[in-house]
Amino acid sequence: MGRVEGKVALISGVARGQGRSHALRLAEEGADIIGFDVCAxxxxxxxxxxxxxxxEETGRLIEKFGRKSYLRKADVRDIDAVKSVIEGGVTEFGRLDIVLANAGIMPTIGDECLLDSAYYQSIDVMLNGVYNTVYPAIPHIKAGDRGGAVVITSSTAGLKGTGDGTSGVLGYVAAKHGVVGLMRAWANAHAADRIRVNTVHPAGVNTPMILNQAFTDYVESHPEILDNVKNPLPTIDGLIDANDVSNLVLHLVSDEGRFTTGATMTVDAGFTNKI
Ligand SMILES: NC(=O)c1ccc[n+]([C@@H]2O[C@H](COP(=O)([O-])OP(=O)(O)OC[C@H]3O[C@@H](n4cnc5c(N)ncnc54)[C@H](O)[C@@H]3O)[C@@H](O)[C@H]2O)c1
Structure with a gap:
């Protein structure tokens, strides 16, 4: 029996990277997946x-584990679009147990990070987008009267004042700190219904957010960034694996995590504790 057998999980930003990795890890352990991504x-x-x-590839990979998926193109900045995905998925699968608010952007590199809109977009996608994902999902979890679990993907930048002060970095840091406030308030508001809410705080992860030409070029012109993001524990190319985050998420949403709520959980190779 899988660790989340028969459960249904909603995941934002599910098309690739950590969102896909979480979908596959949970499917492997018996969950069906409702998911969406902006795909633009x-x-x-x-x-x-x-x-x-x-x-589409995420959907094919989920099915290889013998689980079902309900995946749609939707923008996390648009609460009506997100509601429509949630309602469609819950109608299809009949329940909702788990929410992973994972979608994100990194507008912290290139000329784009100097724009005011880089700040506002960060807040829209990664703070308002988390509200748009979790708030409409909670009544569906409650309706099952079986408890449930929400995990919000923050960052080490949600615990430390990281970065060089550009608009994009400020937006990223503010959004990733902001979701800790949402998490704490939701954890208290829904504990009586056995709905647990936690944040995860990864260090650099080997996903297309980091493994792309623009980031490689940025590091070449700003080599000091590598010192800033260096982890105390040895990691491959300074990055942890998406599966390292998925394993923590799986622990939090399964019964193993039944008494963990209101917590900021790091998976950061010691980065946050670094002197
Ligand atoms: N990669 C890292 O180093 C790292 C470190 C710490 C935290 N994080 C956080 O982890 C989460 C997942 O990122 P990732 O590493 O998998 O990167 P990624 O770029 O591979 O995946 C992010 C996904 O979110 C989707 N997305 C972006 N804007 C969206 C929107 N408006 N609506 C719906 N979907 C949208 C993207 O299309 C993409 O599929 C993000 O919240 C990110 O901030 C990443």
């Missing part, structure tokens, strides 16, 4: 976001 680029982001092909 963003003007303040210097690297390409996911495509519709990526989203």
């Amino acid at each position: 680029n963003n003007d303040v982001v210097a690297y390409p976001l996911a495509t519709e092909d990526d989203l």
Whole structure:
């Protein structure tokens, strides 16, 4: 029996990277997946976001584990679009147990990071977008009267005042700190219904957010960034694996995490504790 057997999980930003990795890890452990992704680029982001092909590939990979998926193209900045995905998925699968608010952008590199809109887009996607994902999902979890779990993907930048003070970095840091406030308030508001809410705070992860030409070029012109993001524990190329985050997420949403709520959980190779 899988660790989340028979459960249904909603995941934002599911087309690739950590979102896809979480979907596959949970499917492997018995969950069906409702998910969405914008599948379009963003003007303040210097690297390409996911495509519709990526989203379809996530669906194919979930099915290889014998689980079902309900995946749609939707923008986390648009609460009506997100509600429609949630309602469609819950109608299809009949329940909702787990929410992973994972979608994100890194408008912290290139000329784009100097624009005011890089700040506002960060807040829209990664703070308002988390509200748009979790708030409409909670009544569906409550309706099952079986408890549930929400995990919001923050960052080490949600615990430290990281970065060089550009608009994009400020937006990223503010959004990733902001979701800790949402998490704490939701954890208290929904504990009586056995709905647990936590944040995860990864260090650099080996996903297309980092593994792209724009980031490589940025590091070449700003080599000091490598010192800033260096982890105490040895990692491959300074990055942890998406599966390292998925394993923490799986722990939090399974019964193993049944008494963990209101917590900021790091998976950061010691980065946050670094002197
Ligand atoms: N990669 C890292 O180093 C790192 C470190 C710490 C935290 N994070 C966070 O982890 C989360 C996942 O990022 P990742 O590393 O998998 O990067 P990624 O770029 O591979 O995946 C992010 C996904 O979010 C989607 N997305 C972007 N804007 C969206 C929108 N408006 N609506 C719906 N979907 C949207 C993208 O299309 C993409 O599929 C993000 O919240 C990110 O901030 C990443």
